[in-house]
Amino acid sequence: MEDDQFLEHVMDLVRDHLGGNEPNGDYIEPSSLSKISDLGLPLEGRGLESLIIDIEHFLRYSVRTDSPGFMNPLWGGFNVAAFSGEVIATLVNNSMYTYELSPYATLVEQALIRRMCEIVGFSEGNGTLTTGGSNGNMIGMMCARYRIDPLGQQRGYDVKNLVCFVSEESHYSVLMAANVLGIGFDNVIKVACDDDGRMRCDKLIEEIERCKKNNQIPFCVVATAATTVRGAFDPIKEISRLCEENEIWLHVDAAWGGSCLFSTKYRGLMDGIELADSVCWDAHKMMGVPLVCSAFLIKNPEILRKICAHGDSAHYLFHQDAENIDLGRISLQCGRRNDALKLFLSWRDKGDAGWARLVESYMGLADYLEDMIKKESSLEMMSSRDWTNVCLRFTSEGIDHNDVNKQIRDRIIKSGNYMISQSNIGDNVILRPVIANPAINIKHLNGLVEEIVRTGHDVIRGIPPNH
Numbered sequence: 001m002e003d004d005q006f007l008e009h010v011m012d013l014v015r016d017h018l019g020g021n022e023p024n025g026d027y028i029e030p031s032s033l034s035k036i037s038d039l040g041l042p043l044e045g046r047g048l049e050s051l052i053i054d055i056e057h058f059l060r061y062s063v064r065t066d067s068p069g070f071m072n073p074l075w076g077g078f079n080v081a082a083f084s085g086e087v088i089a090t091l092v093n094n095s096m097y098t099y100e101l102s103p104y105a106t107l108v109e110q111a112l113i114r115r116m117c118e119i120v121g122f123s124e125g126n127g128t129l130t131t132g133g134s135n136g137n138m139i140g141m142m143c144a145r146y147r148i149d150p151l152g153q154q155r156g157y158d159v160k161n162l163v164c165f166v167s168e169e170s171h172y173s174v175l176m177a178a179n180v181l182g183i184g185f186d187n188v189i190k191v192a193c194d195d196d197g198r199m200r201c202d203k204l205i206e207e208i209e210r211c212k213k214n215n216q217i218p219f220c221v222v223a224t225a226a227t228t229v230r231g232a233f234d235p236i237k238e239i240s241r242l243c244e245e246n247e248i249w250l251h252v253d254a255a256w257g258g259s260c261l262f263s264t265k266y267r268g269l270m271d272g273i274e275l276a277d278s279v280c281w282d283a284h285k286m287m288g289v290p291l292v293c294s295a296f297l298i299k300n301p302e303i304l305r306k307i308c309a310h311g312d313s314a315h316y317l318f319h320q321d322a323e324n325i326d327l328g329r330i331s332l333q334c335g336r337r338n339d340a341l342k343l344f345l346s347w348r349d350k351g352d353a354g355w356a357r358l359v360e361s362y363m364g365l366a367d368y369l370e371d372m373i374k375k376e377s378s379l380e381m382m383s384s385r386d387w388t389n390v391c392l393r394f395t396s397e398g399i400d401h402n403d404v405n406k407q408i409r410d411r412i413i414k415s416g417n418y419m420i421s422q423s424n425i426g427d428n429v430i431l432r433p434v435i436a437n438p439a440i441n442i443k444h445l446n447g448l449v450e451e452i453v454r455t456g457h458d459v460i461r462g463i464p465p466n467h
């Protein structure tokens with residue numbers, strides 16, 4: 001088969017795949033899937049034609065994240081502008097380290113970073129696209145560590161006494177970063193949250209003072225805007241005041257909530273963001289750009305340049321004449337894919353106003369879902385709501401709530417119509433649909449509520465699943 005013909009086939013498969021109604025229509029247990037799959041790598045190549053069957057099989061058993069029933073993680077949907085950006089970026093296969101190798105892509109990425117810095121309020125800021133919010137959180141902590149001990153980069157860090165503070169509902173990536181940076185899990189202090197899942201500033205100051213008394217050095221607070229389970233926004237303005245008074249770096253993990261900044265209605269959720277030292281913001285979450293697309297933004301760009309410095313050891317890549325334009329000097333990666341084009345094309349397609357409408361429509365749908373839950377006697381909200389995370393459970397007198405809700409979620413996932421996540425708030429198992437998918441409308445939310453209620457009643461009556 002010729003390349004052209006093959007590509008046409010692939011595009012037909014792409015078109016057929018789009019618009020699937022069930023996110024998990026062909027749910028299959030892992031052991032059965034491996035039995036019916038041909039995963040052998042041949043000694044002699046089979047040619048392009050055989051790949052069509054491989055691709056069909058792959059698509060058949062992939063979750064349809066573009067389906068309106070997909071409400072599980074913090075992203076979803078199909079974005080045609082971004083899809084074309086992804087394909088074109090792969091076509092040209094640039095690497096982002098030097099201007100020489102990625103001239104236009106370098107300008108595109110810097111245009112995005114400049115705009116995101118403006119939106120955050122870092123007028124002199126800079127940044128880089130990274131492999132995700134987890135990586136952005138780690139870079140923020142690296143910058144914080146550098147500020148407290150710039151010579152450590154050369155000498156090696158003695159980090160035994162460094163402590164970092166996060167809310168008890170923060171994302172696990174902060175622990176991962178502490179591991180990578182040698183800070184240690186014990187030195188990530190989990191600050192208590194209020195009833196709505198936001199970091200308590202009175203507890204933060206207590207923890208800072210306790211650490212200082214123990215001769216530990218508070219070097220970083222990671223505030224979360226919005227948390228993974230409840231979508232709670234930590235009070236950035238108050239936290240920044242404590243950070244300033246105690247000379248602590250403030251990094252804001254806005255991987256999930258950063259998009260509120262587009263909306264005049266919801267921007268207040270991140271009031272004070274311009275007071276932070278660094279921020280991460282995932283365009284691959286609410287903005288619906290395909291994974292991965294995530295920005296790390298910093299108020300003082302010199303610190304980012306310093307932590308990414310590698311002297312003149314990469315003389316085969318970097319030359320002084322391009323020192324200020326080569327993005328490899330402000331990134332931890334060497335070879336780096338172009339994640340910028342897909343975000344750039346989506347932004348050109350939608351504009352700031354389009355992003356604001358997207359955020360506001362998602363919030364409208366989440367409000368609608370919350371109202372329905374409050375009206376339905378066999379459902380209850382399990383948390384207040386700031387963002388589009390809707391935390392609920394099925395309820396009935398005398399049941400083991402955790403067990404019943406786990407069974408409900410298991411049946412729903414296997415029935416294929418909806419994918420929602422199961423999490424814990426305190427000791428309670430909760431169901432957590434999230435609105436971050438442009439395919440969702442009111443009809444799908446009605447269907448979801450109906451399916452949870454019906455499944456809950458089936459579980460408590462002992463009626464077996466019908467799949």
Ligand SMILES: Cc1ncc(COP(=O)(O)O)c(C=O)c1O
Nearest residue numbers: 132133134171226227228255256
């Ligand atoms: C609050 C928060 N921060 C960070 C992350 C990690 O982001 P990523 O998956 O892009 O590494 C997540 C992921 O869900 C998150 O919810």
